[in-house]
Amino acid sequence: MNTFGKIFQVTLYGESHQDAIGVVIDGVIPGTKIDETRIQEDLTLRRPGAIGTTARQEKDEFKITSGVFLEHATGSPVHIMIENKDVISKDYEHLKTHPRPGHADFVAMKKYHGFHDYRGGGRFSGRLTAALVAAGSIAKMMIPFTMTHELISLGTCHDPKKFDDYLTTIGEAGDSVGGMIKLTINDVPVGLGEPMFYKLDATITQLLMSIPAVKLVSFGDTLELLESKGSTFNDVIINDSGTTKTNHSGGVTGGISNGNPIVIYVFVKPTSSIQKSQDTFQFQEGSIAPLKANGRHDVAIARRAGIVIENTVACVLADMYLLHRMYDNKH
DSSP states (O other), X not given: XXXXXXXXXXXEEEOTTXXXXXXXXXXXXXXXXXXXXXXXXXXXXXXXXXXXXXXOOOOOOEEEEESEETTEEOSSOEEEEEEOOSOOGGGGGGGGTSOOTTSSHHHHHHHTTTOSOOGGGGGGSGGGHHHHHHHHHHHHTTOOOEEEEEEEEETTBOOGGGHHHHHHHHHHTTOOOOEEEEEEEESOOTTOOBTTTBOHHHHHHHHHTTSTTEEEEXXXXXXXTTXXXXXXXXXXXXXXXXXXXXXXXXXXXXXXXXXSOEEEEEEEOOOSOOSSOEEEEETTTTEEEEEOOOSOOOSOGGGGTHHHHHHHHHHHHHHHHHHHHGXXXXX
């Protein structure tokens, strides 16, 4: 429920407006050099500041309380805590009876019989992704792969040079937009993935879809080649190392990495909380009424999501990498 992984296990805790959020990471290889500067750098990439991002200013200063000694992993669980300090909980009082369209307010209220923490989205808030970023930073210190991400579009704008002006216009209208992020992973060997029920692409998709606002995950050129034939889509093998002429499958075949770069496209939906008034059901009154979301929200959460996506996938790769290493043992 709150834990992912077979060997490299990640457990998230906390809510948006509780005292802290955090993560417990088990399975970190003893002796792994833990560089706290790298963790902070990744957390900084997630923080707001650019046009179209939230005014909430959490410094995301973290504290490691266990599992690290003299800058190296000890082999025991690593605990990372991040305090919540810049909270304005009163902005969410009206959402107890007037849930936001597109947000988890309503389903959380029903599932947890009204006992959920609704402040700031509670457990369903993108705030939790800070802990995922921290976990992914640890994962990247274990795996010998290189990862890069880029924001390739926001709404109808596909030119990064025009993102600021575009989001300014959207924000002035009280609205929000989604965006597409491309993640590329290089130097991945053949063999990562455990069919049938722990395939590499399926497991990456599972964890990515656990990120609030992620609505689509696509590998390789799938979206461009939806109407193609097998003769076009197939990646033809051209040598005995398994090198292929194309990489339409995005580096994964049959749920197993095939040696090509892993290429993933992730669509992050428009932020649910918008300043524009929306007519939606008010449960206390028993009728439809205008709702204007209060609080501080991103016009385009996708603008901060690249490092979240990268580090979330890193958690999957760390787990798959440890499982794959078992096959290297000679008996």
